[in-house]
Amino acid sequence: MTESTVKIQGLSKNFEDKTALDNLSLEVAKGELFGLLGPNGAGKTTTINILCGLVKPTSGSAQVCGYDVQKETQKVKELIGVCPQETAIYPYLSGAENLELFGNLHGMNRKVLKERSDMLLTKLGLKADAKRLTSKYSGGMKRRLSLTLALIHNPQVLFLDEPTVAMDPQSRHAVWDFIRDEKNHDKTVILTTHYMEEAEELCDRIGIIDQGKLIALGTPKELIAKGQVKNLEELFIKLTGRTMREES
């Protein structure tokens, strides 16, 4: 493996009566599109939250671009872009104003911010509605704008937490194209999803977690071949005895 951008070592997280992560270790290389798969409650979002510095792990450590997420959180925040699972945008601002706000929070130069904002809005088909208040946007438009907010400052590492959940097929394919494009620009992307076809379509490597444990790791082809199954969905059922969409 080449240089690791994200390094997780023995990461565990216990909430009051539940183990969300159980000794998770993995590495993601620079420029890699890594898929973190698992059913709801498997520990995907907890992993992302720890990598963003939002949640403290019970034990273990994690580095992003060589910076410890607990000790050098501020530095990590400058390098990452996060699209959270929920559609988080300000409804009383326009699409362009939302982007301008988050660009300013990342300390971007005004000219660069304007250019990047225009580019992102155009790529995700929001340019025509850039000046409308986002409260008037459709659900798909809101999700796409939420994604652009994670990318406005051109981060080196992208955490996309269920970026296409509740999206119509057209929006989903637009987002897939966009994610591929980001990867082609040497970005490291960690994508969490419970859509198997999304993972197969996009990811270089996949880690399947269940009940906080990493139960499989490899390229989609490797995993399918190793498990002697037709697709990732079958592999997951074989490994866990449950389907991907069941609550764990």
Add this chain to the structure above:
Amino acid sequence: MKLQRISALTEKELKKTIREPAVLFMIFIFPIIFVFAFGASFGGVGSSQTVTYNVGVVNMDGANSLNASQILITTLSNTKILNIHVYSNDQTARNDLSQGIVQAVMIIPTDFSQSLASYQAAPNDPSEWTNATVSLYLDQGSLVATQAIPPIIQQALMSVAGHSQQSIQSPFSVQTASLVEVETRSAFDLIAPGMFTFASIFLIMMVAQSFTQDRENGMMKRIRISPTTSTEFITSQVVSYMCIALIQAVLVFGMTYALGFRPDIGLSSYLFAFVLVLIFSLSNVGFGLITATISKSASAATGLSFLFVMPQLFLGTFVGASLSSSAQVAGRFVPSFYVTNALTSLFLRGAAFTSPSILLDLAVVSVSCVAILAVGIVLYSKRYKI
């Protein structure tokens, strides 16, 4: 601390205030409507008009050569604050009182002139006086009438006695200067200082709603993922709400001015008043944060904010003047009391902003508001990361 982040977040918060109809109403439109309603009800719209009260007089005095009752009626009429309506019997007068046609009925007793004559005969020997009681019936439905009319009549009675006493030696002149001074102040003038305090109090609700909403819709998380520090975020919130408080104060002042509130003070005193309101807004941000800490949702925050809004409102603004003495003592535990008190001293009592009482109020407001803000920040940060 990066100014770019603070100004971006401040701008966002101000846009929210203008663009969210509910926030716009609560922060700006409601105070203006409220001031207008009070001004139109208790003050003179557009100028400092004289407030007058209709007083019915039933004169039962068996007048002697002094004709003291007529002197009393003339004295009351001369105050220009009272419109005197003379009734032939007290039943008709009290009927009009019950219907709100007059705000008070004064019954001059049969021995009024005799009483005055006995006083004149032996002004230094009370045992020689014939005591007479003037009965006064007040419109209990009018708070202003019950408070304003009795002292005016009391002063007129004293004036009548003084006038009669002096007439033996020199032509009298009725001295009613103090009454004339009273008439220039409407009930609205008296409550106007509290209006400045009143408007800012609703920031508590806005702050609480804003923080809980941002938590609910994931925006707080999104900001925490950005490089924005908690100091930058809190600074932006405090600056935003101080800007809003300043705009509120300007709007409220504009409205009170239009409704006839024209305190005779200099520019520096006005600036001091605005500074005081700005400092006061810190406590409202603090109370808002405390409310947001204990509220699980934005709707809960709306309700719970009244835990802090009501005491600040009832004990510390213009409403406080009408409360019981114990409630007024309780008012000393809320910052709004000191703000209103300082503004009243400044606007109505004519005190300079450098006077000891105002500086004491300023000190109490500054210390308490900063302390409340600090408590709010600590509690919120402990429960929810900023």
